[in-house]
Amino acid sequence: MPYFGVHQSIAAGFDAAVYDAANMGYDCVQIFSGNSNRWANKPIAAPEAQKFKDALEKTGQFTPLIHDTYLINLASPDPELLEKSIARFADELKRAQILGVPQLVMHPGAAKDDSREVALDRVAKSFDQIFASLPDNTTKVLIETTAGQGSYLGGTFEEIAAIIAASDHKDRLGVCLDTCHVFVAGYDFRTKDLYDAMFDNFDRAIGLDRLDAFHLNDAMKAFGSHVDRHEHIGKGEIGLDAFALLVNDPRFADKPMYLETPKKETEDGESWDVLNLKALKALL
Ligand SMILES: [Zn+2]
Numbered sequence: 001m002p003y004f005g006v007h008q009s010i011a012a013g014f015d016a017a018v019y020d021a022a023n024m025g026y027d028c029v030q031i032f033s034g035n036s037n038r039w040a041n042k043p044i045a046a047p048e049a050q051k052f053k054d055a056l057e058k059t060g061q062f063t064p065l066i067h068d069t070y071l072i073n074l075a076s077p078d079p080e081l082l083e084k085s086i087a088r089f090a091d092e093l094k095r096a097q098i099l100g101v102p103q104l105v106m107h108p109g110a111a112k113d114d115s116r117e118v119a120l121d122r123v124a125k126s127f128d129q130i131f132a133s134l135p136d137n138t139t140k141v142l143i144e145t146t147a148g149q150g151s152y153l154g155g156t157f158e159e160i161a162a163i164i165a166a167s168d169h170k171d172r173l174g175v176c177l178d179t180c181h182v183f184v185a186g187y188d189f190r191t192k193d194l195y196d197a198m199f200d201n202f203d204r205a206i207g208l209d210r211l212d213a214f215h216l217n218d219a220m221k222a223f224g225s226h227v228d229r230h231e232h233i234g235k236g237e238i239g240l241d242a243f244a245l246l247v248n249d250p251r252f253a254d255k256p257m258y259l260e261t262p263k264k265e266t267e268d269g270e271s272w273d274v275l276n277l278k279a280l281k282a283l284l
């Protein structure tokens with residue numbers, strides 16, 4: 001049985017995010033390590049980090065995940081933005097280490113006016129620069145599969161494989177598969193045959209041994225639309241059958257699967273995070 005997790009706000013503290021996830025019945029939590037919309041980040045105080053670690057221990061939570069800020073573009077052709085992105089990503093890795101978080105998930109970025117080949121290589125070079133500057137950092141970077149909209153990289157398994165292949169630090173890289181993103185990017189997995197074909201494809205391109213985590217989101221927009229809008233589990237274009245295949249797949253039985261579905265309550269004031277977890281557990 002996989003570990004089910006949920007993205008939680010750190011507005012009330014890093015520890016509060018852990019307790020909230022645990023209280024809803026989740027096994028683990030995904031957080032931002034700071035303000036996800038601003039370049040500047042205030043340092044994490046040692047007592048804050050300790051409270052977070054204590055909360056993880058008290059609740060017996062499985063490995064947490066940090067999501068990097070959306071501002072970062074390690075593929076940027078703009079030297080100034082690239083420099084800021086590299087500095088901020090290095091900071092994300094340092095913050096993960098302070099919090100004792102073993103994995104950091106990131107979006108590979110956008111090529112903008114550059115060719116995709118040049119941009120993919122730039123992501124790998126950025127990683128290498130950052131990893132070389134932090135030789136003792138043990139947090140693994142998970143490249144997330146994306147919706148592949150416009151010049152955004154990571155909409156195909158081959159693009160993610162190209163980044164890994166071009167890096168000198170392959171051992172520090174893994175992958176997070178987002179169900180909504182792959183679906184709108186053009187990978188259908190709504191039947192057993194299509195599901196098997198998608199993961200065969202992933203295995204050929206990247207290798208299943210690099211698949212370290214999942215984001216479980218249904219898709220509001222159509223298959224192949226390249227439009228990234230997350231929907232509640234079973235309420236979107238992907239549907240419950242596909243999620244049943246995934247959560248019962250023995251290959252992923254020890255993997256964390258984090259929800260990033262909308263937070264707004266139902267009309268009856270019920271928590272969607274609770275309902276989505278219930279929907280997933282009913283499939284097991
Ligand atoms: Zn995601």
Ligand SMILES: [Zn+2]
Pocket residue numbers: 178180181228229230
């Ligand atoms: Zn998304």
